[in-house]
Amino acid sequence: MPEEPSASTSSGKMGKKPVTIITIGMAGAGKSTFVSRLNSYLHSLNPPSPPYILNLDPAVTYVPYDPNIDIRDTVNYQEVMKQYNLGPNGGILTALNLFTTKFDQVLDLVEKRAETVDYVILDTPGQIEIFTWSASGAIITDAVASSLPTVVAYIIDTPRTTAPATFMSNMLYACSILYKTKLPFILVFNKTDAQPHDFALEWMSDFEEFQAALATHGGTRDSEGEPTYMNSLMNSMSLVLDEFYKNLKAVGVSSLTGDGFKQFLEAVENSREEYEKEYLPELERARAEKAKTLQAAKEDSMNRLMKDLAVDRARNPAGALADHWDPEEEEDDDDDDEFSIVDRSEERGPDEYIDLTRAGRHDAENISWPRPS
Numbered sequence: 001m002p003e004e005p006s007a008s009t010s011s012g013k014m015g016k017k018p019v020t021i022i023t024i025g026m027a028g029a030g031k032s033t034f035v036s037r038l039n040s041y042l043h044s045l046n047p048p049s050p051p052y053i054l055n056l057d058p059a060v061t062y063v064p065y066d067p068n069i070d071i072r073d074t075v076n077y078q079e080v081m082k083q084y085n086l087g088p089n090g091g092i093l094t095a096l097n098l099f100t101t102k103f104d105q106v107l108d109l110v111e112k113r114a115e116t117v118d119y120v121i122l123d124t125p126g127q128i129e130i131f132t133w134s135a136s137g138a139i140i141t142d143a144v145a146s147s148l149p150t151v152v153a154y155i156i157d158t159p160r161t162t163a164p165a166t167f168m169s170n171m172l173y174a175c176s177i178l179y180k181t182k183l184p185f186i187l188v189f190n191k192t193d194a195q196p197h198d199f200a201l202e203w204m205s206d207f208e209e210f211q212a213a214l215a216t217h218g219g220t221r222d223s224e225g226e227p228t229y230m231n232s233l234m235n236s237m238s239l240v241l242d243e244f245y246k247n248l249k250a251v252g253v254s255s256l257t258g259d260g261f262k263q264f265l266e267a268v269e270n271s272r273e274e275y276e277k278e279y280l281p282e283l284e285r286a287r288a289e290k291a292k293t294l295q296a297a298k299e300d301s302m303n304r305l306m307k308d309l310a311v312d313r314a315r316n317p318a319g320a321l322a323d324h325w326d327p328e329e330e331e332d333d334d335d336d337d338e339f340s341i342v343d344r345s346e347e348r349g350p351d352e353y354i355d356l357t358r359a360g361r362h363d364a365e366n367i368s369w370p371r372p373s
């Protein structure tokens with residue numbers, strides 16, 4: 001049963017910046033269903049807190065919610081596949097890369113809504129590596145995280161994670177994303193209606209429990225009764241991961257029934273504090289460092305340029321007299337209007353039905369895409 005909705009976490013409109021939730025997870029873990037349930041849960045709060053949702057999966061045929069911004073409105077992934085002779089994964093990756101070139105427009109739209117929403121939710125492509133191991137995924141994550149408090153929700157298919165080896169692989173993947181993004185991180189054990197997540201919490205809080213589960217699992221001993229290489233490796237890894245688990249929040253949810261979403265939002269609220277205390281100061285330090293380096297480089301190039309100019313003028317006084325700069329002569333090569341991001345909520349009323357079969361593909365045939373580098 002879903003818990004009684006509470007408005008305690010709905011405070012963004014009262015002065016706080018909205019939190020961005022980036023949902024990441026293996027194919028079929030339930031990302032879209034999770035986003036859809038989170039959307040309806042936030043609508044059911046008192047007062048309601050409708051989120052701003054971005055769908056970043058260009059290949060999805062159906063999403064069970066109405067996204068405010070949908071990558072499919074900007075990039076036709078089938079067209080991209082045809083135009084560049086790509087397979088499905090290359091097509092999705094290139095479509096995401098093309099969309100990323102316009103992400104400043106997306107950020108503008110999101111920032112425009114920052115006063116009126118508490119949550120911005122990103123649904124990512126089904127193939128996890130397309131977002132987590134691509135330049136565009138990193139650019140989108142960094143851009144969002146430098147503008148708003150951001151948290152990663154790593155969605156796990158709990159029923160498919162009960163085997164110790166699968167659990168460990170999933171945790172290692174989560175670990176790699178945590179260290180790559182350095183953002184507050186929530187492990188979301190989904191589908192708890194089908195499989196409660198207690199076993200996972202036990203394994204995370206006590207590595208001996210995990211090792212005991214490993215020992216009872218088949219295939220951990222060789223023909224001579226000795227622990228296999230994989231078994232020894234996983235035993236050692238469980239000690240390593242013990243440290244990683246300390247930096248994580250874990251919640252169990254059922255996107256089917258709505259169970260656990262109150263706890264999820266509480267974890268998001270704690271992550272906001274973590275972002276402000278840990279991520280933001282680090283971001284500001286990195287920004288200041290970059291600005292300093294950039295300023296020094298600029299001054300150095302300027303000094304060299306001025307020196308060169310002085311030499312040129314001394315050598316050629318007649319040419320120096322003809323020196324002039326006319327801003328009117330500058331060519332206007334701004335091609336920003338080539339294609340634009342669509343905010344669906346500005347086109348339609350919030351409760352209006354969106355025909356997803358018709359949506360988007362705005363003049364896709366007329367778009368001439370730049371060659372991917």
Ligand SMILES: Nc1nc2c(ncn2[C@@H]2O[C@H](COP(=O)(O)OP(=O)(O)OP(=O)(O)O)[C@@H](O)[C@H]2O)c(=O)[nH]1
Nearest residue numbers: 027028029030031032033126190191194254255256
């Ligand atoms: N029992 C149960 N099934 C769920 C739950 N959440 C999602 N599912 C099912 O899991 C399947 C995959 O869900 P999706 O939301 O499409 O998963 P996804 O991660 O977005 O999938 P891709 O985008 O294709 O990677 C669907 O059949 C859902 O109905 C849940 O909480 N409980």
